[in-house]
Amino acid sequence: MASFFGIENQRILSGKTQVKVYPKEYRIEVVQQKIFALMPTENDRQLAKKEWEEIYNLKSHNRQWSEELNYFSDKKIEFSESKKEITAKITLTYSHPNDMAVMGIWYDENKDRFIMNYIPEHRLKTKDGKRDGIFWNFDGNRNFSFTITPFATVPKNKKSSISLYLN
Numbered sequence: 001m002a003s004f005f006g007i008e009n010q011r012i013l014s015g016k017t018q019v020k021v022y023p024k025e026y027r028i029e030v031v032q033q034k035i036f037a038l039m040p041t042e043n044d045r046q047l048a049k050k051e052w053e054e055i056y057n058l059k060s061h062n063r064q065w066s067e068e069l070n071y072f073s074d075k076k077i078e079f080s081e082s083k084k085e086i087t088a089k090i091t092l093t094y095s096h097p098n099d100m101a102v103m104g105i106w107y108d109e110n111k112d113r114f115i116m117n118y119i120p121e122h123r124l125k126t127k128d129g130k131r132d133g134i135f136w137n138f139d140g141n142r143n144f145s146f147t148i149t150p151f152a153t154v155p156k157n158k159k160s161s162i163s164l165y166l167n
Contacts, residue, residue, distance in 0.1 A: 004030075004065060004066055004069065004077075004090060010051065011037050011038050011039060011044055011047055011048040011051055012035065012036075012037055012038075012048060012051050012052050012055060013035070013036055013037075013038055013151055014032035014033065014034065014035050014036075014088075014151075015033065015034030015035070015036055015149065015151055015152070016032075016033040016034050016147060016148075016149050017030060017031070017032050017033070017147065017148050017149075018030075018031040018033070018145060018146075018147045019031075019103075019145060019146055019147075019148075020143065020144075020145040021100070021105070021114065021138070021143065021144050021145070022143050023097065023114075023140060023141060023142070023143065024141070024143075026093055026094050026095065026097075027091065027092070027093050027094075028091075028092045028094065028100060028103065028105075029089060029090070029091050029092075030089070030090040030091075030092070031087060031088070031089050031090075032087065032088045032089075032090070033085065033087050034085055035085065035086050035087070035088060036151075037049075037051075037052065038151075038154065056079065058077065068102045069092065069102065071094060071095070071096075071099040071102065072092040072093060072094050072099060073093050073094065073095060074091075074092070074093035075090070075091070075092050075093075076090070076091050077089070077090050077091075078091075097109075097114070097140070100114070104116055104117065107140065108140075111140075112139075112140035112141060113137050113138060113139060113140045114137070114138040114139075114140055114144070115135050115136065115137055115138075116129075116135065116136040116138075117134060117135060117136075118131055118133070118134050118135055118136055121150055122148040122149075122150045123148060123149045123150065123152060124136065124146050124147070124148050125146065125147045125148075126138075126144070126145065126146035126147070128142070128143075128144035128145060128146070129144060129146060
């Protein structure tokens with residue numbers, strides 16, 4: 001999650017990320033659920049708390065979006081909270097399909113399709129794309145979505161719900 005804001009060695013991660021791409025609207029939504037802090041040590045706990053504070057209070061900390069997202073003309077983040085978890089919805093607007101390459105989504109103009117690398121550890125699930133060897137392919141004229149859960153195997157004792165930092 002922190003990579004959207006240029007934070008290196010991030011500790012704030014998302015247990016489940018749903019990505020929705022709207023090619024005709026030039027918009028991508030990234031919904032990050034089950035947000036947690038990875039903290040094997042007490043020092044990591046303090047660093048994670050500081051990192052979360054900067055992300056959650058983006059404007060008051062004068063935190064900028066990552067330079068890698070400069071191609072996106074409009075960027076916003078919204079948080080919603082429940083008793084058990086916090087969800088972050090990031091909406092990005094782009095000018096050309098190739099702008100999404102920074103997100104790991106490439107556009108093939110010749111075949112009018114979007115392509116992503118197949119990475120087994122991401123545990124990508126979709127009803128809209130087709131896997132072809134080492135790539136996922138999505139129709140360039142249709143909305144598509146996928147969900148990834150790359151941190152499903154992280155032990156619970158190494159994760160802390162980010163909602164602990166709201167108090």
